[in-house]
Amino acid sequence: MNVILITDCPSGMATTFLAARRLEQAAQRRGWQSQTEMHGELEAVTPVSSEVIAASDLIVVAAERVPEPARFVGKRLFRAPIQQALPDPEAFLERAAREAVAFDITNEPVDAPVAMATVDKPGPKHIVAVTACPTGVAHTFMAAEALEQAGRALGHQIHVETQGSVGAQNRIGEADIEAADIVLLACDIEVDDARFAGKRVYRTSTGTALKQPQQTIQRALGEAEVESAGSEESSGGERKSGGSHKSAKERGFYKHLLTGVSFMLPMVVAGGLCIALSFVFGIKAYEQEGTLAAALMQIGGGTAFALMVPVLAGYIAYSIADRPGIAPGMIGGMLASTLGAGFIGGILAGFLAGYSAMAVIRYVKLPASVESLKPILIIPLLASLFTGLVMIYVVGTPVAALLSALTAFLNNMGSTNAVLLGVLLGAMMCFDLGGPVNKAAYTFGVGLLSTETYMPMAAIMAAGMVPPIGMGLATFLRRSRFAQAEREAGKASFVLGLCFISEGAIPFAAKDPLRVIPVSMIGGAVTGALSMWFGVKLMAPHGGLFVLLIPNAVNMALLYLLAIAAGAAITGVGYALLKRGESGVTPAPDITTEPAKAPSAPAEANRQMS
Numbered sequence: 165m166n167v168i169l170i171t172d173c174p175s176g177m178a179t180t181f182l183a184a185r186r187l188e189q190a191a192q193r194r195g196w197q198s199q200t201e202m203h204g205e206l207e208a209v210t211p212v213s214s215e216v217i218a219a220s221d222l223i224v225v226a227a228e229r230v231p232e233p234a235r236f237v238g239k240r241l242f243r244a245p246i247q248q249a250l251p252d253p254e255a256f257l258e259r260a261a262r263e264a265v266a267f268d269i270t271n272e273p274v275d276a277p278v279a280m281a282t283v284d285k286p287g288p289k290h291i292v293a294v295t296a297c298p299t300g301v302a303h304t305f306m307a308a309e310a311l312e313q314a315g316r317a318l319g320h321q322i323h324v325e326t327q328g329s330v331g332a333q334n335r336i337g338e339a340d341i342e343a344a345d346i347v348l349l350a351c352d353i354e355v356d357d358a359r360f361a362g363k364r365v366y367r368t369s370t371g372t373a374l375k376q377p378q379q380t381i382q383r384a385l386g387e388a389e390v391e392s393a394g395s396e397e398s399s400g401g402e403r404k405s406g407g408s409h410k411s412a413k414e415r416g417f418y419k420h421l422l423t424g425v426s427f428m429l430p431m432v433v434a435g436g437l438c439i440a441l442s443f444v445f446g447i448k449a450y451e452q453e454g455t456l457a458a459a460l461m462q463i464g465g466g467t468a469f470a471l472m473v474p475v476l477a478g479y480i481a482y483s484i485a486d487r488p489g490i491a492p493g494m495i496g497g498m499l500a501s502t503l504g505a506g507f508i509g510g511i512l513a514g515f516l517a518g519y520s521a522m523a524v525i526r527y528v529k530l531p532a533s534v535e536s537l538k539p540i541l542i543i544p545l546l547a548s549l550f551t552g553l554v555m556i557y558v559v560g561t562p563v564a565a566l567l568s569a570l571t572a573f574l575n576n577m578g579s580t581n582a583v584l585l586g587v588l589l590g591a592m593m594c595f596d597l598g599g600p601v602n603k604a605a606y607t608f609g610v611g612l613l614s615t616e617t618y619m620p621m622a623a624i625m626a627a628g629m630v631p632p633i634g635m636g637l638a639t640f641l642r643r644s645r646f647a648q649a650e651r652e653a654g655k656a657s658f659v660l661g662l663c664f665i666s667e668g669a670i671p672f673a674a675k676d677p678l679r680v681i682p683v684s685m686i687g688g689a690v691t692g693a694l695s696m697w698f699g700v701k702l703m704a705p706h707g708g709l710f711v712l713l714i715p716n717a718v719n720m721a722l723l724y725l726l727a728i729a730a731g732a733a734i735t736g737v738g739y740a741l742l743k744r745g746e747s748g749v750t751p752a753p754d755i756t757t758e759p760a761k762a763p764s765a766p767a768e769a770n771r772q773m774s
Contacts, residue, residue: 314377435468480514507611590627590692632661632668634735691731
């Protein structure tokens with residue numbers, strides 16, 4: 165039997181390729197001749213040819229939907245989620261042979277209309293896109309570059325706007341929006357989408373756009389939907405957040421939280437570095453009024469850190485309810501600070517304010533003559549009253565007690581507990597390289613800075629540097645196992661690692677996740693454990709090794725470097741030993757016989773971070 169195997173996992177490449185290999189092996193055991201089409205991150209999709217489709221007896225699709233369904237009309241086809249193919253591929257194929265039916269494109273309600281439209285109107289499309297990640301440093305620009313290259317490779321015209329830490333760059337003009345066939349928003353945080361009202365919009369994360377750029381564009385062309393209600397202006401000039409706004413429906417807890425963190429982060433960086441600079445004059449020098457040390461401490465600890473929690477809460481509420489949520493969110497965040505509830509209370513206040521503001525927007529109906537008062541009077545008043553009263557009488561005291569207990573535990577924990585916490589945080593930082601688990605650990609460390617708990621942040625940043633440094637080291641130690649492109653990527657990865665940009669290791673993790681991710685997690689866990697065991701404290705939540713140039717930003721610089729070097733060595737040597745040689749890899753002299761060329765990646769790394 166001639167069978168076509170199609171696998172597509174939207175969340176990552178490991179499942180896509182693992183399922184494909186297991187299904188191929190199962191088909192071979194059954195005596196079937198198979199052709200495989202994988203929609204993953206390792207390489208561009210190579211669609212099966214029309215001749216192969218015509219000769220096939222069965223199409224097996226392990227995915228949520230059939231890619232480009234028009235080509236399979238009339239063929240015997242079976243589709244089921246990819247998760248069902250992994251545990252028992254033999255049973256999956258047996259079920260496919262038994263349950264497959266002649267494919268009817270009308271059974272694919274999402275893809276069918278677009279697929280037919282594509283057939284009716286061939287040719288390049290005009291795409292506008294926006295990328296934005298919480299820190300606005302790495303993912304934002306790497307995803308933009310990946311989308312631009314993928315768009316050109318697919319023959320489309322694409323314009324990508326980046327909303328990074330330095331603001332919007334390569335802005336999309338009104339003429340571009342008017343001419344656009346679709347809008348692709350690869351954003352982990354809330355961005356202003358009012359200008360795209362009436363256009364077909366597709367939303368995804370920066371991580372997906374970076375790892376699967378061609379598949380992301382193809383899905384965008386097939387699944388983008390017109391958005392209008394969420395971008396209409398109310399009479400008061402505020403964007404409505406209810407109704408049929410698709411983004412409001414799709415954004416969840418994680419995205420709201422990351423929006424708050426992205427706006428809070430500059431406060432943390434500036435405040436932490438100002439505090440570190442005050443320590444240059446002595447750890448207690450700030451206690452003398454009128455001195456420069458006291459002024460630096462007032463800027464950092466007294467002002468920047470005081471704004472952390474209100475900004476966090478305000479922009480969580482903004483992500484939920486748009487501008488009407490900012491005032492009640494910041495009020496709730498300030499109350500969290502004054503009540504001692506810290507960043508945990510700030511997070512709760514942000515969600516209370518956001519959802520209460522949205523409730524007022526949706527359910528409080530006013531006569532048309534006074535509707536204009538709603539965004540400037542009614543929403544701030546009612547949402548602020550609700551948030552404030554709940555914070556004062558319900559949330560504040562127990563959360564303050566919880567945060568106090570957590571802070572006391574972290575500051576007084578023994579070496580065993582410290583090492584275990586370091587292992588956990590370090591492994592989390594290396595698990596998905598900028599994904600949800602990585603950002604959960606990072607957010608935990610940043611939040612603790614407001615309570616003057618600095619050890620977890622040191623372990624987190626150190627561990628986050630391990631995967632890219634380790635990958636660069638592996639390509640240096642065993643060059644013969646890596647293709648020329650991988651060796652060049654290794655140089656850039658090493659430099660990005662020094663800057664605390666974990667995403668530098670993504671090309672390696674995407675291609676070989678079953679080896680790269682475990683060995684990175686082991687190295688990160690060791691680094692995190694050593695950092696906590698040494699008692700290293702870090703004042704700034706970003707900057708990599710460059711924060712060492714600021715006196716007292718790290719209290720034990722040499723031990724900190726030792727922790728990073730140990731984890732990176734474990735990861736680099738481990739992957740160099742585990743890496744398999746590939747056919748087609750250009751042989752390269754081993755490092756033991758020929759000195760390596762000087763790295764040439766800093767310019768490229770700096771360009772990606774700019």
